[in-house]
Amino acid sequence: xxxxxxxxxxxxxxxxxxxxxxxxxxxxxxxxxxxxxxxxxxxxxxxxxxxxxxxxxxxxxxxxxxxxxxxxxxxxxxxxxxxxxxxxxxxxxxxxxxxxxxxxxxxxxxxxxxxxxxxxxxxxxxxxxxxxxxxxxxxxxxxxxxxxxxxxxxxxxxxxxxxxxxxxxxxxxxxxxxxxxxxxxxxxxxxxxxxxxxxxxxxxxxxxxxxxxxxxxxxxxxxxxxxxxxxxxxxxxxxxxxxxxxxxxxxxxxxxxxxxxxxxxxxxxxxxxxxxxxxxxxxxxxxxxxxxxxxxxxxxxxxxxxxxxxxxxxxxxxxxxxxxxxxxxxxxxxxxxxxxxxxxxxxxxxxxxxxxxxxxxxxxxxxxxxxxx
Ligand SMILES: NC(=O)c1ccc[n+]([C@@H]2O[C@H](COP(=O)([O-])OP(=O)(O)OC[C@H]3O[C@@H](n4cnc5c(N)ncnc54)[C@H](OP(=O)(O)O)[C@@H]3O)[C@@H](O)[C@H]2O)c1
Numbered sequence: 126x127x128x129x130x131x132x133x134x135x136x137x138x139x140x141x142x143x144x145x146x147x148x149x150x151x152x153x154x155x156x157x158x159x160x161x162x163x164x165x166x167x168x169x170x171x172x173x174x175x176x177x178x179x180x181x182x183x184x185x186x187x188x189x190x191x192x193x194x195x196x197x198x199x200x201x202x203x204x205x206x207x208x209x210x211x212x213x214x215x216x217x218x219x220x221x222x223x224x225x226x227x228x229x230x231x232x233x234x235x236x237x238x239x240x241x242x243x244x245x246x247x248x249x250x251x252x253x254x255x256x257x258x259x260x261x262x263x264x265x266x267x268x269x270x271x272x273x274x275x276x277x278x279x280x281x282x283x284x285x286x287x288x289x290x291x292x293x294x295x296x297x298x299x300x301x302x303x304x305x306x307x308x309x310x311x312x313x314x315x316x317x318x319x320x321x322x323x324x325x326x327x328x329x330x331x332x333x334x335x336x337x338x339x340x341x342x343x344x345x346x347x348x349x350x351x352x353x354x355x356x357x358x359x360x361x362x363x364x365x366x367x368x369x370x371x372x373x374x375x376x377x378x379x380x381x382x383x384x385x386x387x388x389x390x391x392x393x394x395x396x397x398x399x400x401x402x403x404x405x406x407x408x409x410x411x412x413x414x415x416x417x418x419x420x421x422x423x424x425x426x427x428x429x430x431x432x433x434x435x436x437x438x439x440x441x442x443x444x445x446x447x448x449x450x451x452x453x454x455x456x457x458x459x460x461x462x463x464x465x466x467x468x469x470x471x472x473x474x475x476x477x478x479x480x481x482x483x484x485x486x487x488x489x490x491x492x493x494x495x496x497x498x
Contacts, residue, residue: 129224132156132164132196133254139169139178140198140261145312146172146339149417151229151265153178155197157186157220165189173341177202179211183218191219198226198258200251203241204233212241222248226258230269260476264314264420267440273410275420277441278430279310280459283449288425291453293326302483303445305335310443312337314422316345316413318373319361320429321354322457330360331424332367342417344368349429351375351404357385364390373412375404399436406436431462434472434492442474443489445482470495 139154147153147170155178157166166189168181176184179201183190201211201223215223223242228235228251239249259266264275281299282288289295297304311317317331331346338344345368346361353376362370371392376382378395386393394412399405413421423433433439444459465471474490 128162129196129253132158132194133198133226135164135167136196136198137254137257137261139167142169143171145337148264148315148340148342149173149419151199151262153197153199155179155182155195157182157190158194158196159186159189160192160194160221165193172339174207177208177211180208180214183214183220186218192221194222194224195220196224198254198261200225200227200229200234200236201238201242202229202231202234203237204231206233210238210241212238215242216245216247220247222250224250224253226253226255227251227262227266230266263441268414268419271440273407273414273438274315274418275440276410276423276433276438277310277314277420277443278423278433278439279307279443279445280425280427280430281307281445282447282459283451284446285450285452286459287451287453287456288427288459289326289457290451291456293457295327298449298451299445299447299485300483303447303485303487306482306487307445308333308335309337310422311335314420315340315342315418316347316420317422317424318347318349318429319424320426320432321348321350321352322428323424323426324348324350324355324359324361326426328360329424330363330366345371345413345416345418347371347373347421349373349404349406349409349432351398353380353382357389357391362386362389362391373404373409403432406432406438410438425459427458427461431460431464434460435462437494437497439492441489442492443487445485445487447485 136154140152143152150173153170155168156164159165166182166186168178170178203210203212267275311333312335373394375398396408397405472492472494475493477490480487
C-alpha cells in the first residue's frame with residue numbers, strides 16, 4: 126500500500142534520473158498508483174524529444190491505469206511539443222485522479238493541463254511538496270518565468286572570500302570533493318561563462334569532464350570580453366573541445382580582431398553596451414534564451430559575477446570555501462565591482478543550504494535584494 130508521501134518520494138527519485146539529461150525540458154517523474162494502493166507504473170522524462178514521464182508510467186501500467194491515481198512533480202503538459210500532450214494521454218488511459226506539485230509555467234500549459242483533466246472528469250490536486258519540486262526544477266521554472274536563462278554564480282574561495290592569492294594563484298584553493306562538486310554543477314547547466322580576467326589569469330578550458338550530461342543541447346563555453354583583451358588562441362576557444370565556444374563582446378562586428386576567433390569557429394555575439402563599456406548582460410541572456418539555453422553557470426571572476434548580481438540577474442549563488450585565510454589587498458574576491466555602499470542595500474541569500482565538503486564547506490542560496498518581490 127503506497128501513501129501519497131511515499132509515492133512522491135518515488136516520483137522525486139525518478140525525476141532525479143533526468144538531472145543531467147532533460148534540458149531544455151523539465152525533470153519529471155511519475156508513478157501510477159492503482160486503487161488498491163500498489164504502484165503499477167513508473168516513468169521519468171529522460172531527454173527532450175523522448176517520451177514524457179506520464180506516458181512511460183502509463184505504458185507500464187497498461188489497463189491497470191484505469192481508475193488509478195497518477196502522482197507527478199509537474200503539471201502534465203497540454204501542448205503538442207516534440208511529443209503529444211500528456212493531459213490527453215492521462216484522460217485516454219481513464220485515470221481517476223492526478224496529483225502534482227507545481228503548475229507548469231510554460232504559457233502553452235500554465236494551468237491548461239489541469240483544466241483539460243478537470244473538464245474530462247479527472248480529479249486533480251496541486252501543491253504537495255511544491256518547495257521540493259521548485260528546487261528540483263529551478264533552472265526550468267526560473268527560466269520560463271523570467272524569459273531568460275537561470276543564472277547560477279559559483280566560486281571556489283578561501284574562508285575570507287578570496288578566489289586567488291595576491292600573486293594570482295588560484296589552483297587549487299579548494300579540495301578534491303569541492304572540485305568534484307563544482308564539476309557536477311558544470312554537468313547540470315547548459316552553458317558556462319567567465320570574464321576576460323579569468324581567461325587571462327587561468328586560461329580555463331570550461332569543458333565538462335564528468336561525462337554525465339546527455340542533454341540534446343550543445344555545451345556552450347562563453348567568454349565576456351567587452352574590449353577584446355583575450356586572444357583567440359586561449360583553451361576555451363579550442364575547436365577540438367565538444368560543444369560551442371562563444372565570445373560576447375562590445376566591439377564592432379566588422380572589427381578585424383574578431384577574424385582569428387571566427388577562423389577557429391568561435392561564435393561572436395556583438396552586444397549593446399550598458400554603462401561603462403560593459404556588455405549589456407540582459408541582451409546577452411536574451412541571445413542565450415533564443416538558443417534554448419535554460420541555465421548558465423557563471424564561474425567568475427569577481428568582476429563578472431558582481432556584474433550579474435548587480436544587474437539583478439543572478440538566481441542562485443553557490444560558494445565552495447576552503448579552511449584557508451588568504452588575505453591580501455590585491456587578492457581577487459569572489460565578488461568585486463562597485464559593491465554595496467550600505468549594508469541595508471545588500472542582497473541577502475534566501476533558502477540558504479549548507480553542506481560540509483571534505484575539509485571545507487559549500488553554501489548555496491537565492492540572492493534577494495531589499496524591496497524586490
Ligand atoms: N577561485 C575561483 O573560483 C575563480 C574563478 C574564476 C576566476 N578566478 C580568479 O579571479 C581572477 C579574475 O577575476 P577578475 O574579477 O579580475 O576578472 P573577471 O571577472 O574574470 O573578468 C573581468 C573582465 O571581464 C570583462 N567583462 C566582465 N563582464 C563584462 C561585461 N558585462 N561587459 C564587458 N566586459 C566584461 C571585463 O573586461 P574589460 O575590463 O576588458 O572590459 C572585465 O574587466 C583571477 O585571478 C582568477 O584566477 C577564481
